[in-house]
Amino acid sequence: MTLTQRISELLQALNNGIPERETCIQLGFLATVTSEPFFIYGRAGSGKTMLTDRLAQTFKASNHLKINRHTQQLPENLGKYDFIAFQDFNPADDVAKENIQIALHNRKGAALTISSDQRPESVLNRAEIADQITLTISLPDSLSPAALCDLLQNLDRLENVSIPEALTVSKEERKQWCEEIKKVELSHETLRVISHLAELCDQSDIYVPIRKWLALANIARAIAFFNGRKQTVITDILFLGMPIWGKATSNSTITENFPGIVKSVMMSEIPEMLHEPYDAKTLHSKVKTLLHSSNNLYETKMFNNEPCLSYRITIAGEPTPLYVPLRYVESDEDFNPFNELKQVETRVRCNYHGTSSCTISIDSSVKNVGLRSSMSRNLSATAKFEDFATLPSYILKENDPQVAAEKKVKLEEYKKEAVAQTEKQTKYLFALRDLYQANKALRENLFCNKQLFDSIQGEVRSIFEANNVTANTLKETLELFKSLGKTSAT
Known part of the structure; x- marks a missing residue:
């Protein structure tokens, strides 16, 4: 079994019986394995405790430390734990606030998560740890009717979950993986997306600490690593377009603009395609009018x-x-x-x-x-x-020679324009087709956000279709010139 197959099966086991939480499990797993502290937000009953319990089972013979609002004192050696979970955290509790700050500094690589039903922007700022939390996982408030019915019919899958030991991760493996993950290269495409995203954050007054950028880039490396690659690809950073940024305003700005950033980077070789397609319809109309008008x-x-x-x-x-x-x-x-x-x-x-x-x-x-x-x-x-x-x-x-001569010159200009644009559109169509096909295979990669991926691919397909219409209109325009040549010959 390859590492990719093993992680895929582990994720399926962790997600077993928990409907419509697959993305949350994936993000939590990535943060857990890379030892990045993360925050879980959700209303009471949304599944925060269940999620943390499942993630704790990632590790072989897991030594799991749960800390709730009643905990007054932390164990002395936090480094002996694999997974530390602060549950129902309230930043108004000074003891809990101090315990989290201690754990963040003394956990020695242990995975750490904080869960609360209070909004992350409030909790993390009041606890003075916003800059130290890598990402936020927001659980949906409810289930779809279909998912709810499935849950009610299969409660045993939810309550009796046992992760096969062969899939779980030992301390030695995680340490080795973390070293290998550091060696994964960030591709030029990945760096460009991050660069544009950082620029957006600066323009929108969204503060992202350098430590957080480093941590997010490491998660992207981890995704590539678990997919068996030594270099990242565009799908490895799609998680950045999710509401992981803590503040609601930051999430709104980034999720709204991120698809456009990815699309612009994907189409950097054909930037013209990001604009309105060439107006072939107007050219066709001009040629048609000239050919059928008087002098x-x-x-x-x-x-x-x-x-x-x-x-x-x-x-x-x-x-x-x-x-x-x-x-x-x-x-x-x-x-x-x-x-x-x-x-x-x-x-x-x-x-x-x-x-x-x-x-x-x-x-x-x-x-x-x-x-x-x-x-x-x-x-x-x-x-x-x-x-x-x-x-x-x-x-x-009527039949003015000068008008006839001017029309002839215009028709020649339009013909050259139609030929030149036909060549351009043909080149663009091939490039768009190749781009779409090249990215298509990435959809099945582990951790790929399929919803966002399909949305971006759908836009690429729409651009292709729009330019295909343009190319066909240009073809019809050139046919008009051919019909003119046949009429002249006759």
Whole structure:
């Protein structure tokens, strides 16, 4: 049996009969084996004592010390214990507070946990030990209906648990493992995530002691070690994106931003994919419009830094000028014109429907007040547009050679852009596919937070799908050019 198989079976045995606490058991095990002090938070009856009792069974012939609120004096030699558990800790108790501080300094490598039904930010700060606790494990308040029914039907699994001795950890083994864990290399990818996370903490005024960063990095090494690797991978640090940070505000900030940090590091070779995908739809529309439009020269004027057709409509007895960019003429898409203030007028909608005549629709709420009235500025999201007028465009010259030449130049530019973007999108798609497939195998690693992993992988897949749509639209655009070549040949 490999070490990875053994730890997997040990975790299953520790978790036997405790529904929906697998992640808590895993985090507790990692902190226990690496001798990192941790805090268990949960309401009365959430399973804190059961969790600590199970974790104590990690060790072979475990020498387990339980300290409760009635304990007045600690044993002299704390180093002889494998596991020390402070249960129902209350920081208002000066004796208990002093006992914890003594234990933290004199435990000589013994695993140590503190449990309480008081919030960690309150308990740890009042006990003056916040900087010495590596992570916080928060137990859920309740069980899902399915888990509760399973628990009620299988109480024997909960009450009669015996960890096979062959799976338990001896003192000598733990000492040897700790030495081997120190030798595990933190990968460049792992360090980048930690670096970005530390930067987030600085920006958000979240204080994380250097001792804690060292301890968390050691847990990441332990995860790699128990998976049989000599270097960490991205899944070894997913536990950092869990609410292990003590304060509720810290947990909220970190858990909200952590998936984005991991995704940015995973996609560092293709950072362009973290932004909005290329607007292939607009390029396709431009090419389609140019290919199917005439070579007419229209009367225009420069407005808002582009040639526009000018219209004047009267709403509520008030003449109102509108300016329509020339690029929309003879197209078949809805758009909003400019108003006289050079702003996009969202209360008016236009469409040429492939002709030179502009169909104008207005929001029904401005019919009686006009576009200039302040009463019409605040429109609802469900604005209702009504047909208002269809106005012609003044043609200065039909089949103008200069217009034809300009269109030819534009089409050539668009073709080059479509070809270049197709090459880029193809490269991106292959890179995204390879990234997704490479990470897919990591899901079954020990201690992998599958929920967070699936969420990040899902985002990678969504980016792939979005860019696949972009690539297909670019392909359709290039087909338009091919159809033009066939028409010219005919």
